[in-house]
Amino acid sequence: MNRLIEFFARQGLFADLITLATIGVGVLAGSMIQREIFPNVQIGIVTVTTIYPGASPAETEKLITNPLELDLKEVDGIKKLSSVSSEGRSYIVLQIDPDQTTQSEAKDETKDVVDRFTDLPAGAEDPVVMEIETKQQPIVEVHLFGDVDPMKLREEARELEKKIETISGIAKVVDRGIRDLEIRVEADPIVLERFALSLDDIVNALKAQNNNVPGGVIETIASDPNSTERLVRTVGEFTDLESVKATVIRANDLAQPVRVGDIAKVYYELEKETQRNRTDGKPSIQLTILKKEAADAIDVIDVLYEKMEQWDDRLEAAGIEHAYVNDFSFFIRRRLSILVNNLGIGLILVLLVLSLILPFRVALIASIGIPFAFLGALVYFLVDGVSINLLTLMGFIIVIGMLVDDAIVVTDNCVRHIEEGCDPQEAAIKGTQQIWAPVAASVSTTITAFLPLMFMSGLMGKFVKFLPLGVIVGLVISLIECFFILPHHISRWIRHDKRSQKTQKTKLGRFLARTEHFWDHVVTPNYVETLRKVVRKRYWIVSGMAGLFFLSIAVAVLFMNKTLFPSDGIEAFFIRAETRVGVSIDRMTNLMKPIEKAVSQLPKKELKNFVTNIGIQQQDPNDPNTKRGSNFAQVALYLTPEPDRDRTALEIIEDLRKKVGLPEGLERVTFDRVNPGPPQGKPISIGVRGTDYDTILPAVRALQEIVTQQKGASDVTNSYVEGKEEFEISLDRAEMAAAGLNVAM
Numbered sequence: 081m082n083r084l085i086e087f088f089a090r091q092g093l094f095a096d097l098i099t100l101a102t103i104g105v106g107v108l109a110g111s112m113i114q115r116e117i118f119p120n121v122q123i124g125i126v127t128v129t130t131i132y133p134g135a136s137p138a139e140t141e142k143l144i145t146n147p148l149e150l151d152l153k154e155v156d157g158i159k160k161l162s163s164v165s166s167e168g169r170s171y172i173v174l175q176i177d178p179d180q181t182t183q184s185e186a187k188d189e190t191k192d193v194v195d196r197f198t199d200l201p202a203g204a205e206d207p208v209v210m211e212i213e214t215k216q217q218p219i220v221e222v223h224l225f226g227d228v229d230p231m232k233l234r235e236e237a238r239e240l241e242k243k244i245e246t247i248s249g250i251a252k253v254v255d256r257g258i259r260d261l262e263i264r265v266e267a268d269p270i271v272l273e274r275f276a277l278s279l280d281d282i283v284n285a286l287k288a289q290n291n292n293v294p295g296g297v298i299e300t301i302a303s304d305p306n307s308t309e310r311l312v313r314t315v316g317e318f319t320d321l322e323s324v325k326a327t328v329i330r331a332n333d334l335a336q337p338v339r340v341g342d343i344a345k346v347y348y349e350l351e352k353e354t355q356r357n358r359t360d361g362k363p364s365i366q367l368t369i370l371k372k373e374a375a376d377a378i379d380v381i382d383v384l385y386e387k388m389e390q391w392d393d394r395l396e397a398a399g400i401e402h403a404y405v406n407d408f409s410f411f412i413r414r415r416l417s418i419l420v421n422n423l424g425i426g427l428i429l430v431l432l433v434l435s436l437i438l439p440f441r442v443a444l445i446a447s448i449g450i451p452f453a454f455l456g457a458l459v460y461f462l463v464d465g466v467s468i469n470l471l472t473l474m475g476f477i478i479v480i481g482m483l484v485d486d487a488i489v490v491t492d493n494c495v496r497h498i499e500e501g502c503d504p505q506e507a508a509i510k511g512t513q514q515i516w517a518p519v520a521a522s523v524s525t526t527i528t529a530f531l532p533l534m535f536m537s538g539l540m541g542k543f544v545k546f547l548p549l550g551v552i553v554g555l556v557i558s559l560i561e562c563f564f565i566l567p568h569h570i571s572r573w574i575r576h577d578k579r580s581q582k583t584q585k586t587k588l589g590r591f592l593a594r595t596e597h598f599w600d601h602v603v604t605p606n607y608v609e610t611l612r613k614v615v616r617k618r619y620w621i622v623s624g625m626a627g628l629f630f631l632s633i634a635v636a637v638l639f640m641n642k643t644l645f646p647s648d649g650i651e652a653f654f655i656r657a658e659t660r661v662g663v664s665i666d667r668m669t670n671l672m673k674p675i676e677k678a679v680s681q682l683p684k685k686e687l688k689n690f691v692t693n694i695g696i697q698q699q700d701p702n703d704p705n706t707k708r709g710s711n712f713a714q715v716a717l718y719l720t721p722e723p724d725r726d727r728t729a730l731e732i733i734e735d736l737r738k739k740v741g742l743p744e745g746l747e748r749v750t751f752d753r754v755n756p757g758p759p760q761g762k763p764i765s766i767g768v769r770g771t772d773y774d775t776i777l778p779a780v781r782a783l784q785e786i787v788t789q790q791k792g793a794s795d796v797t798n799s800y801v802e803g804k805e806e807f808e809i810s811l812d813r814a815e816m817a818a819a820g821l822n823v824a825m
Contacts, residue, residue, distance in 0.1 A: 081563075082513045089509045089567035099452065099565055106455020109462040115416075116217060116377045116467050117408040121542040122183040123212040126190050128152070128172040132204040136806060141165035143201045148172060151197055155189045157181030162767075166708050166801065170207075178537075187211045218254075218368050219377050220384065221405040223691065225364030228399045230350060234258055236400055237365040240391060244367065247383050249375030254701075257357040257365040259350040263324055267344040275338055277329060282340060285329040291316050321346050353665055354710075355695035359403060361676050366405075366691070381409040405689050405718055406652075414721070415473040422480050426450055430484050442495055445569045449487040449561050450480065456557035457550065471543060475550025482526060483554055486519045486562045494570045505571035512567045523559055527552050650729035651722065652754040655679070655715040655736065656697050657746050658707075662804050665710040667745075668694050672713050674743040678736060679715055686725045686732060691716045699754070705799055729753065750795035764793065773800070 088095055130144050145165045149172060152161065157180035163172040176186045191209045200206070222244070224237050241253050267282060295312035318324050325341030340346065357364050371380050388402065395402055427447050434443030454476065466472060494511030498504055530548035535541070614621055655675055659668065672692060679690045697707040697714045719729060727735075733751050742749055766783055770776040780798050788796045816822060 081516060085512050085516065085563055085567060086509050088564040089505060089512070089571060092568045092572060095565050095568040099448075102452055102456050102459065106451075106458050109458040110455070113458060113462050114374065114376050114467040115379075115412055116371075116469050117219065117412060118217065118543065119467060119469050119471065119546050120373055121213065123542075124176045124178055124183055124539060125212040126174040126176065126183065126187050127210050127212065128170075128174070128190065128194060128207050129210070130170040130200075130204060130207040131168060132170065132201065133168050134203070135168055135201075136804070137165045137167055137801070140168065140170050143199075144170040144204060144207075145172065147199055148194070148197060148207070151193050152190065155186060155193060157186055164706070164799070167804065169708065171706070183211050183213070217371055217377070217408075218406070219371050219409060220369050220381055220407045222367040222369065222384075222388070223359040223364050223403045223405055223689070224367070224395070224400050225359040225362040225403070226398075226400045227362055230259075230363065232398060233363065233365055233400060234261075234350065236395060236398055237367065241367055243387060243391065244369065244384065247380065247387060249372055249380040249383070251370045251372045251375075254368040254370065255365065256368065257355070259353065262349050262351050263318070263321060263346065264349040265324065265340060265344045265346050271343040275343060277338070277343065281329055282344065285327055285340070286324070289316050289327045290318050321348070353695075354708075355693065356665055356669060358669075358676070358692035358694070359405070360401075360689060361680055361692075362401070364691070378409050378412060381407065403689050405691060411470060412468075412473075415470060415477070416468075419473055419476050419480075422477055423450065423454065426480050426484075434488065441573055442491060445566070445573055446487045446491040447484055448569065449558050449566070450483045452561045452565070453483045453554045453558040454480075456561075457553045460553050460557070466546070466549065469546065471546040472550045475547045476554065478547075479551040479554040482523075482551075483558045486523055486558060487566055489519055489522075490515055490562050490566055491570060494567070495574060498570075498574055504574055508567040508571040508574075511570075512563060516563055519562065520559060523555050527555055650753050651719045653717055653719075653729060653733060654697075654699070654752040654754070655717070655740065655749065656752060657713050657715075657743075657749045658697075659711050659746050661709065661711050661802050663711050665694055668710055668713055671743065671745045672715070675715055675740050675749070678739045679717060682717075682732070682736075686719055686727065688718045688720055690718065699752075707799075707801055709801065709804075748797075750797060752795065776800075 128148060130140075130148070132140050132144060135143070141163075145163050148170070149161060149163060152158070152172065152174065155174065157177045158174050159177040160175040161172070162175075163170065165171075174186065174190060176183050181189075187209060194207045194209055197207070222240070224233060224240065226233065237255065237258055241255060241258075244250060244253050265282065265286070267279060272278065291314075293314040293316070295314055298310045298312060300309055301307040318327075325339060325346050327340045328337040329340060329343075331337040357366055359366070369380075369384065371377055392402075427450055430447040430450070431440070431443045434446060457476070460466075461468070461472070490512055493515045494508045497507035497511045500507075502510065530551045533548040534545045534552075536544050657672060657675065659671060663671075672694065676690070676692060679687070692713065692715050694713045695708065695710050697712045699705075719725065719732070722728065730753075733753070737751055740749060764787060766787070768776050768780050768783065770779070777800065780800065784796050784798060787793050811823060
């Protein structure tokens with residue numbers, strides 16, 4: 081190590097080239113490196129979703145969920161298998177053990193099992209197998225809203241969706257609230273009776289007509305050299321309302337037809353609503369933008385905003401407003417701003433503090449380690465394929481204050497040798513060689529403290545490991561600069577005189593000379609005297625420090641709150657409501673208006689937007705505890721940044737809790753915070769298993785009572801949702817047989 085230090089100190093040109101190359105390539109890397117919200121990790125979850133329209137939860141569980149679960153148990157590496165059976169939907173979640181298999185292998189094996197499942201009931205859609213990962217990340221939601229015709233709102237949303245999908249870097253746009261356009265055939269029962277027709281007759285006629293049927297090939301004529309083969313196809317697919325109206329149901333012997341238009345109204349209509357979305361209290365359609373894995377989040381959103389500016393006049397003319405909700409680029413920009421500000425402030429403070437003790441030139445040389453280490457880390461990230469995201473940025477912010485510590489120690493020791501009369505180059509070599517081992521040991525302790533985070537297991541470990549990466553890489557590069565680049569800079573720029581005569585003639589020079597004199601002749605002697613006293617009474621000092629250590633442990637254990645991520649800085653939360661099963665979506669919309677009114681009265685300084693979802697309770701599209709049904713609703717509140725408002729999110733929640741209360745017609749209202757950090761799950765989560773719900777539900781209610789009584793517990797809910805009431809029709813089999821009927825008829 082000593083030889084390496086001496087080699088680099090004497091090869092000045094080489095050291096300068098390394099410095100310039102690191103700074104130049106680092107700046108280039110900073111402009112090229114990918115910026116995103118969270119790093120791309122595999123969550124370790126595979127889902128199987130099956131849609132069974134019109135089926136009750138019990139029927140869905142019996143016919144789809146239970147048989148699929150039995151088959152899926154043969155998939156290797158499943159750590160936990162859970163499912164949710166709701167009205168018309170089966171949702172199975174497989175949590176993968178990364179020690180036994182990979183997520184991709186588990187998905188392929190799951191898909192093989194599902195493909196072999198042939199017992200799907202009639203009317204059920206094929207199961208969809210998906211793996212959850214952060215590769216395609218939602219970066220922003222564009223909400224179109226206003227009190228306009230739903231058809232017009234749909235038309236504008238469709239056009240905007242197509243325009244957005246053309247932006248480079250966008251993987252896809254997921255819409256919520258765009259209903260399919262239907263051709264509705266509404267038959268008159270009296271007319272049907274007059275023509276002796278049934279609804280089945282109309283359905284069968286439409287089904288038979290709405291087809292394009294291939295009819296084979298017309299072969300070439302051997303005697304005609306110009307003839308060619310041609311395909312034959314009978315065309316019958318509907319193209320507009322008139323073709324539907326013209327469909328013949330039946331005709332008599334005189335070829336007089338009965339058409340659909342003779343017995344039914346035929347018109348365009350949007351499909352029936354199962355969910356309803358509102359933004360800032362007005363009907364809305366939400367477009368969630370997902371970026372590609374290699375795309376830069378900030379660049380994509382900047383282009384999106386430019387496109388939206390071109391669309392503003394058209395939306396305004398149609399009476400439609402738009403808002404950007406959940407703009408994750410804001411968090412990246414804010415953290416980048418913090419990093420740049422800290423970097424600048426750190427450099428200024430280092431120069432200021434060191435200049436009060438050492439000559440300005442010495443302070444400047446020591447502070448070079450901050451940008452050198454930071455830019456060197458960016459080069460490493462670019463080469464290793466690591467992105468700039470919220471976690472790596474946090475690591476950089478943590479380490480900024482540590483990057484110059486080693487350089488200060490080495491520089492001070494080298495300057496001491498120069499002041500004692502050594503040649504600057506020899507002083508730089510000797511000073512660095514004397515102190516490299518303790519400096520390396522000091523930095524290594526910090527690296528060792530962060531290193532275990534790199535090897536955390538589970539989902540949290542996949543995210544957290546990126547935080548210490550920035551700290552460790554920055555410190556390692558800082559050490560390299562300190563031992564191999566800094567000695568040459570010291571020998572090149574530091575001289576025997578502390579401050580030149582020219583500098584001492586200026587006011588700043590005289591001030592810095594006085595501060596240096598104060599440090600050398602007042603602070604240092606007093607510190608040395610204090611140190612002598614501490615050493616003489618070392619046993620008392622050690623005992624006092626040991627007592628303080630154990631007192632700190634006791635305070636931490638007894639009085640400090642223990643949370644994975646602090647609740648400070650919350651910028652979004654949900655108000656969730658539910659009522660009795662079976663209410664209509666229109667009724668639930670009216671029941672939510674008192675909550676919307678209370679939310680809308682929040683000051684603009686605190687509230688950016690609020691989004692109401694009727695018919696669903698869901699934190700994100702992959703939420704396994706999603707509840708669907710017209711009796712469920714939620715309001716998502718998106719707050720302004722905490723430094724810009726007077727109240728914290730918790731204070732706003734408690735204020736709204738008092739104002740909202742329990743509006744008439746609702747059975748439950750709960751508040752759910754969106755805590756910062758990677759996915760964590762609920763603070764308390766208890767699963768209860770049993771043979772049937774008659775056994776499970778009493779135990780669940782008892783557990784809820786116990787948890788509710790715990791200090792600090794609130795908004796205790798369970799995942800069980802009762803289905804709608806049913807009319808069950810029991811048929812007389814003998815009478816059916818006598819009438820020539822069966823259950824299907």
